[in-house]
Amino acid sequence: MSLDLSKIFKAYDIRAVVPDEMNEQIAGSIGNAFARFVGAPRIAVGRDMRVSSPELCAAFVAGAVRAGAHVLDAGLVSTDALYFASGVFDVPAAMFTASHNPPRYNGIKMCREKAAPIGEESGLADIRRLAEEGPQIERDGGGIEKIDVLADYAEHCRRMVDRSSLQPLRVAIDAGNGMAGKTVPIVFDPLPFEVLPLYFELDGTFPNHLANPIEPENLVALQKVIRQNGCDVGVAFDGDADRCFLVDETGALITGSTTTAMVAERLLLKNPGATVLYNLICSWSVREVIAENGGAPVRTRVGHSFIKERMAETGAIFGGEHSGHYYFRDNFRADSGIIAALLVLEGLSQFDGPLSEMLAPYERYASSGEINSVVSDQHGAIERLRRRYADGREDTLDGLTVEYEDWWFNCRPSNTEPLLRLNLEARNKESMKQKRDEVLSVIRE
Structure with a gap:
């Protein structure tokens, strides 16, 4: 009997509620399909600390x-490792994780050799078709070999910075009971920082808060520790x-755009004239900082598969996203929060x-953050925006972007839900609020 996996195969990876949408049988079928699709003699597989990960990962491996x-x-491992x-x-890989999603979810992130992306248009649709068609193909020659990459990965991360320049900063780190609790100590132990650990115990039920740092409520404990202990950074x-x-020493959140600008400047000091990518949701300040430091800024669509592909095309040294993903040429063009933090x-x-x-030189504009609106007709709402702001500079690289001299906005549809996502930026907070409310009124008509 064929499967229907349309609900769990997303644009960049697989996400599912367990066991309703993904169980061991389905994981095994996907594992078999993945191995057939990549056609490589060896593949790497890892898993996070979610309760369902051991069984699902084992079924995938068996397939x-x-x-x-x-x-x-690779066993229990972080995605970046x-x-x-x-x-x-030099092998394709599959990672069992649902990233920041609640405990009932799990998923699979996949890549080709050298961490090259597999997205909907570059293999996921084919893997889904093979898994749905069944039955599983049986061939000789398969086997399992345990590997441990964390020590080598930790040294690789440390090589990205000048260790002789590091000072004994007091750093609060919130692992959210996720895989950073295993990776961070191995990376940071030889460094001079004083680390104040929060929730380093691996626990896929997320007993303290969801491991989703983009949501302010999940930063409250970290901010409290920073203020109470005089930390330099969180x-x-x-x-x-x-x-x-x-998070800075006052407890204020640093946006993904600001971090992108800071990291870009660090890398351009070491690699003058290099190309740097940023997604189209990032602040104007990112493009400006890259240019001011002699780099070549290149604007991209949102999403890791698009950024990795553009990095390969342009030879870019770094790419950043507003969502906290940071990609490094010298890390196989893969994202690593730990390297960005270092x-x-x-x-x-x-x-x-x-x-x-x-931070002050990088924080030049006022941003709305990402605002979701439930709309039944995504195309109709975007067309209303296009007509209303026809006098602005328009592009459709990813959704609709309209730019004026003093402000800009991007509105793009969700890939999985009846939502439109608005990001808007202006030269000051008052203007941002006015334009934000104006654009939202058009979207929600």
Whole structure:
């Protein structure tokens, strides 16, 4: 009997409620399909700390072995470390994680050799078709080999910064009971920082808060620790530790755009004239900082598969997203929240003052943040916006972007829900609020 996996295969990965939408049988079928699709003699597989991950991952591995693949089993590992394994072993890889989603979810992130992306248009649709068609193919030659990449990955991360310049900063780190609780100690232990750990115990039920640092309520404990202990900076990771957000010494959240600008400047100091990518939701300040530091700014669509592809095309040294994903050429073009955090800590070590002062040159505009609106007719709402703002500079690289001299907005549809996502920026807070409310009124007519 064929499967219908349309609900769980998304634009960039697989996400599902367990066991309603994904169980061991389905995981096994996807593992078999993945091995057949990539056609490689070896693949790497890892998993996060979610309650359902061991059984689902084991079923996936069994399906891949049945297809004749030799599986390098990385066990409990962060997504960025598994991407590293894909790079150093030159193998496709699959990571069981649902990132920041609630405990009942799980999912699979996949890549080709050297951490090259697999998205809907570059393989996910084919893997889905193979898994749905069944039955599983059986071939000889499969097997399982345990690997441990964390020590090598930790040293790789540390090589991205000048260790001699690092100062004994006091750093609060919230792992959110996610995989950063395993990866961060191995990376940070040899460094001079004083780390104040929050929720480093691996627990896929997320007993303290969801591992989703983009939501303010999940930063409250970190902000409290920073203020009470006089920390220089705070770092919050998502569930699989490939994404991070920073908090300054006052407890204020640092946006993904600001972190992108700071990291871009660090890397351009070391690589003059390099190309840097930023997605179209990022602040105007990102483009400006890249240009001011002699770099070549390139604007991209939102999403890791698009950014990785553009990095390969342009030879870009770095790419940043407003959502806390940061991609590095010297990390197989894969994202790593830990490398981004280390580069900011390197910059702060060399700066004569607190982080809030270091941020000032990058925070030039007022942003709305991402605002979701439920709409039944996404296309109709975007057409209303196009007509209303026809006098602005328009592009449709990803949704609709309209730009004026003093403000801009982007409105794009969700891939999975009847939502439109609005991001808007203006030169001051008053103008931002006025334009935000005006655009939202058009969207919600």
